[in-house]
Amino acid sequence: MRVVVVGGGIGGLALGAGLRRIGHEVTVFDRDSEVAATGGYHITLDERAQSALARLVAPEIMRRLLASGSALRLRDRDMLWDYRGRLLGYGPDLSGSASIDVDRITLRTLLAEAVGADLCLGRTVTGVGTDDTGIPRVVFVDGASVTADLVVGADGTHSIVARHLAAGPTNHPAGLIGFSGRTRLADLDPAERQRLGTRSTMGIGPRGAALYVGFLDPVGNAALDAPELNMSITTGPTYIWGAMFPESADTDALRRLHGSALQSALIARFRDRKWARHTLEVIARAEPAGVAAFRFNAASTRATDLAPWTAGRITALGDAVHATPPTAGMGAGAAIQDAADLVTQLRSLSADTTDLPAAIGRYEAQARQRGAAVLTAAMRTVRLILATDTTPGAVATATLTPLLAAAARLRPNRRRTANTDDV
Structure with missing residues (x-):
């Protein structure tokens, strides 16, 4: 056929x-004229996706993928925090998870190799x-x-x-505009490295602002301990972050900006919504050339x-x-x-x-x-x-998150984080 x-x-x-x-x-x-001409961010492959991929490519491709992927089971428990950086709670236990995170460029390169000469760029x-x-x-x-x-x-x-x-x-447009970037863990201040940890986190605040910070370490957290097979473009602990705002004329204007100008505009937008300064360090310390904007469609x-x-x-x-x-x-x-x-x-x-x-x-x-x-x-x-961009939602978010943060501090045996109540 x-x-x-x-x-x-x-x-x-x-x-x-x-x-x-x-x-x-x-x-x-x-x-695209090159296989690497794609966003250098990460994607998650759960056990079902990996099982499906194993039916499509040779075992050696799968081994190289696992050697280039960051295992979720090896990172700290995920965390939810508010716009002041205060802990609200933790995600599910991932210690038994088979899921991996992998650079999109890395996976695309491996798959292009499997397709071989049948790929026409x-x-x-x-x-x-x-x-x-x-x-x-x-x-x-x-x-x-x-x-x-x-x-x-x-x-x-x-x-x-x-x-x-x-x-x-x-x-159709889902109502959100996303902005993404990459920041090396080593480029953050020690207090912020301690707060974020070696985990993926999500920060939420009033007026439709959110910041996802994913953790990727295909070297220290490799899903398969075979360094000779690792071909990840990420070579050390890195945060892959995604900022989100409701779609509007003002937000659309940010999509015309690039690099450091876009970084500064994003930080200003979060600060206007009363986010603590230290929570935005992951955006401020990002590689400027890798900061990009995109519309959420659904x-x-x-x-x-x-x-x-x-x-x-x-x-x-x-x-x-x-x-x-x-x-x-x-x-x-x-x-x-x-x-x-x-x-x-x-x-x-x-x-x-x-x-x-x-x-x-x-x-x-x-x-x-x-x-x-x-x-x-x-x-x-x-x-x-x-929902947080509505008047009731903004009030509820600003009112309830301090209560949730206080409850999190009172929980026994909770994971300690740095003091994050600064402005």
């Missing part, structure tokens, strides 16, 4: 690797449809085109393929709304079907599971592909259910943040 995959992100490359491994003729087209797709005989056809920006037995859109939130299938957008949380088209010889996966905000850390993992399910369905087909639409229908049913579950989890956090 001849398969064309539009989009060489995590999901598209995972699908290409899996199809190549079972002997299908596949080509993955991506507009620098090819921008501008249209998709069928020819006069009903064969799927993909058109490129230079006017060239290719046909295939099956076309799969793995082209993300603004998917050309999914828009064609649905005859319109498949997701598909419907109802499975029946996802992939709203009749199954056929053109389909989609990942964010093209169930665009998911990063607030649950499950989007990339869901795309990998989509790819594994699609490969499983295609493996069962006869040589003449007459059963292809039925196989695609079974795959899409699985993708709908998975997407709805992931979106539901991600949107809980989005709605919580947006």
